[in-house]
Amino acid sequence: MSCRHLPAIARCSWLARLTRALLFFACTFLPAYALAQTAADSDKLLTFWAGTLPVILAAPHGGREAIPGITPRRGVGVPQFTVARDSNTAELAEAIAVKLRQRLGATPFLIIARFERKFVDANRDPAAAYEMPQAKPYYESYHRAISQSAETIRQKWGSGLLLDIHAQGTQAEAIFCGTDNGKSVSQLQKQFGNAALRGPKSLLGHLASTGYKILPDLTSQERESRYTGGFTTRTYGSHQGTRIDAIQLEIGSNLRAKANLERTANDFADAIEVFAREYLLCRNSDCAFAPSLPRR
Numbered sequence: 001m002s003c004r005h006l007p008a009i010a011r012c013s014w015l016a017r018l019t020r021a022l023l024f025f026a027c028t029f030l031p032a033y034a035l036a037q038t039a040a041d042s043d044k045l046l047t048f049w050a051g052t053l054p055v056i057l058a059a060p061h062g063g064r065e066a067i068p069g070i071t072p073r074r075g076v077g078v079p080q081f082t083v084a085r086d087s088n089t090a091e092l093a094e095a096i097a098v099k100l101r102q103r104l105g106a107t108p109f110l111i112i113a114r115f116e117r118k119f120v121d122a123n124r125d126p127a128a129a130y131e132m133p134q135a136k137p138y139y140e141s142y143h144r145a146i147s148q149s150a151e152t153i154r155q156k157w158g159s160g161l162l163l164d165i166h167a168q169g170t171q172a173e174a175i176f177c178g179t180d181n182g183k184s185v186s187q188l189q190k191q192f193g194n195a196a197l198r199g200p201k202s203l204l205g206h207l208a209s210t211g212y213k214i215l216p217d218l219t220s221q222e223r224e225s226r227y228t229g230g231f232t233t234r235t236y237g238s239h240q241g242t243r244i245d246a247i248q249l250e251i252g253s254n255l256r257a258k259a260n261l262e263r264t265a266n267d268f269a270d271a272i273e274v275f276a277r278e279y280l281l282c283r284n285s286d287c288a289f290a291p292s293l294p295r296r
């Protein structure tokens with residue numbers, strides 16, 4: 001019997017039941033299906049290397065990919081809203097990791113957001129990072145990778161270093177450092193004093209001795225003012241009891257230019273190695289990793 005042969009009231013109730021059944025199906029099964037799709041997709045826009053060194057390299061703003069089905073953020077009411085890409089920071093982070101692998105036969109943890117910042121800003125708290133619910137898995141994949149890497153480092157080596165790699169366009173040859181004026185590197189300071197932050201075998205001190213302009217100047221008492229770190233250094237830094245010292249690095253445009261990328265990556269790998277040998281690998285109780293590093 002077709003629908004039009006039914007009395008109006010019966011037709012209504014038949015349609016109502018069908019509609020309810022369809023709604024129930026849609027509400028029960030589709031979100032789970034959609035979530036599974038987006039969870040898988042979100043990992044495709046993330047570069048993640050599980051490291052064999054207690055060092056995390058993160059690059060949240062260098063991505064070049066659109067996120068399917070997501071419109072660019074508008075930033076209404078979001079402080080310090082920007083959608084600008086940190087050009088060549090994804091490439092630089094990866095090049096540093098490759099250089100470390102070539103030098104040491106060991107790799108840092110590498111976490112690169114491949115999605116464009118205009119869709120998700122991975123260096124913001126969740127409320128300011130994305131606007132559409134479909135963007136959430138991309139943000140969460142990125143931060144899950146950092147927190148899991150930090151946890152692995154704590155378990156295997158006790159403590160570690162996180163470098164959050166960014167770009168600035170105000171001083172082409174300079175690197176601004178952000179640590180919330182020492183908070184996110186408080187464990188290093190406590191354990192080894194200023195030498196671990198500014199000395200010749202510190203990461204920044206070694207870069208400075210290689211000729212890089214580090215700001216604020218390491219020899220001055222100047223405080224960080226222009227760049228003081230961001231969500232990542234504030235969340236994962238050692239002042240939170242994480243045992244991960246975190247530094248945000250805002251790298252000048254000449255240092256990130258394609259023609260100079262290889263040299264910059266090499267110098268960073270050199271500085272990371274010098275720092276790690278002095279302050280990272282052998283300060284842990286078992287020093288389990290150190291013997292497998294090539295001797296110098």
Ligand SMILES: [Zn+2]
Nearest residue numbers: 061086166167
């Ligand atoms: Zn940035």
